[in-house]
Amino acid sequence: MTLFWVLTLILVVIACVFVAIPLLKPKVNNDAALRDELNKAFYKDRLAELAVEADEGLVEDQHELVADLKQSLLDDIPNVPRKGEERSLSTMMVLVPSVVLVVALSYGLYATFGNYQKVKHWQDISQNLPELSKKLMNPQGVELTDKEMEDLTLALRTRLHYEPQDSTGWLLLGRIGLANRDMETAIGSMKKAYALEPQDGDIKLGYAQALMLSNDQMDQQSARSLLNKMLKGDYVDLRVYSLLAFDAFERQDFATAIEHWQSMQEMVGPNDARYEMLSRSIASAKAKMEPATLDDHAVSVTISLGNEVVLPQQGVVIVSVHSADGAPMPIAAARYPLGSFPFTVILDDSNSMMQGRKLSDLQSLIVRVRIDSDGNVATREGDWFGESDIAELGSGIKVEINQQF
Missing domain, CATH: 1.25.40.10 (Tetratricopeptide repeat domain)
Known part of the structure; x- marks a missing residue:
């Protein structure tokens, strides 16, 4: 702020200088000199006229008229005041109020409109x-x-x-x-x-x-990749597990969420106040998994990756349930964002694809899982996939993605 006030003071001083210059060096007024020159010219002209009139015999007493003309010239000489004192006094009477006005207006207007x-x-x-x-x-x-x-x-x-x-x-x-x-x-x-x-x-x-x-799903996938890299470090921040658990829970990958929360419990210990909160989160995730385990009309699918699989930068995981004969048209299907593996998903009648035929109508089935990298289910070039063995409805199924189209 000191610099600000110094700069404003410099600007105000410059403004005052511009106000003072015209007052301290006023324009010279030549009215008196012009009047004196005019009187002299008139005097000379009148002398010449008197000389002409005297030669013509029109003037009897030329010397008296010349004396009167000189006296008139002297009487018309203006009284010159004492310039120094009067000019100095009048200048100061104008300069001081002007400077005060400039300073007052400058800071007054700034205080009012300058958002000081x-x-x-x-x-x-x-x-x-x-x-x-x-x-x-x-x-x-x-x-x-x-x-x-x-x-x-x-x-x-x-x-x-x-x-x-x-x-x-x-x-x-x-x-x-x-x-x-x-x-x-x-x-x-x-x-x-x-x-x-x-x-x-x-x-x-x-x-x-x-x-x-x-x-943006690409942003979310980048976050998972970054967090998974942090898991491989010598020291893993508790918040890394927390973020991964939250993400897995949101994607309904409850098994992965439970795994991360259990890791957090091991880090904080049973005496930490957060341990009980983590236990409640684990219980909540297990409760959401139980219907899929106990319900005979649903399918629980745990998906893992083969060692040779290279995940694309973006894509989705498509899980489809087919009849045991391997028919290409799925009875039920769902898609999930590409995240960390392994993870578990649950499919039931709400995922049915065919009108008049439900997932619960199947006695036996197979599950196919594909990583779709371009968002178009019709194109398969380069996509990774996996297929389960024939399984019974209501059982837990494991699928490893290890093949490529």
């Missing part, structure tokens, strides 16, 4: 950025108010404008985007932070979380 309070607020929150950042980064989850979030966003954007290589700043801005459900800001900021520090654990986790919450 907003500028001051901006400067204050920029200085308060470290404290707000610590609150946001606090692992205990201290919540910031809406006003603090707005202030932190403004301060961060200001800082990142001048320091675009600040990975921590981009991470914080991404977390604010996540908190506000502004996925465009969250993903864009986390992506910049990840590009600057691709090995930082917090940044990788934040980027994966932002991608996981995206509506």
Whole structure:
């Protein structure tokens, strides 16, 4: 702020100088000199006329008339005032109020229309950025108010404008985007932070979380790939398992969700307050799996990958149930986003494809699973697939994807 006031003072001084120059160096007024020159010219002309009139005998007393003419010239000489004192006094009487008016108008108008309070607020929150950042980064989850979030966003954007290589700043801005459900800001900021520090654990986790919450399936798949890579590290953050478990549960891959939650329980131990919460999550996932295990009119399919399978960057998993004779037309089918393997899905009568024929009408069946990479079920070139043996309705079926068209 000091620099700001110094600059404004310089501008005001310049304005005052422009006001003072015309007053201190006024334009010379030549009215008196012009009048004197005019009187002299008139005097000379009149003398010439008197001489002509005297030669013609029209004037009797020429010397008296010349004396009167001289006296008239003297009487018409203007009185010259004392310029120094009077000019100095009049100049100061105009200059001082003018300078005061310029200063008053400049700062008065700025105070009224210049959003001084907003500028001051901006400067204050920029200085308060470290404290707000610590609150946001606090692992205990201290919540910031809406006003603090707005202030932190403004301060961060200001800082990142001048320091675009600040990975921590981009991470914080991404977390604010996540908190506000502004996925465009969250993903864009986390992506910049990840590009600057691709090995930082917090940044990788934040980027994966932002991608996981995206509506784009490619973003979600990128998040799963990133999280699965983090599972292979020497140290695995508890939040990696949490995100993978949440994603698996949303995709109805309850077996995988349970596996990740059990890993979290091993990490926190039974004395941790989170252990009981994880137990409830596991129980919830098992409850959703039980109907498929106990219901004789549904099929539970566990899907795994062969070692030679290379997953595409994008695609879907298509699971279809066929009659035991291997008929190409499926009795029931469903598609799922491409995620981590293995995972388990459940198909029942709600997935039936043929009118008048339900999945529950089958006594025995086979299950086919295909990874469709282009979104067109009619094209199969390069797609990976697998097929189960003949199984009974209501049993658990395992399918390994290990063949390619």
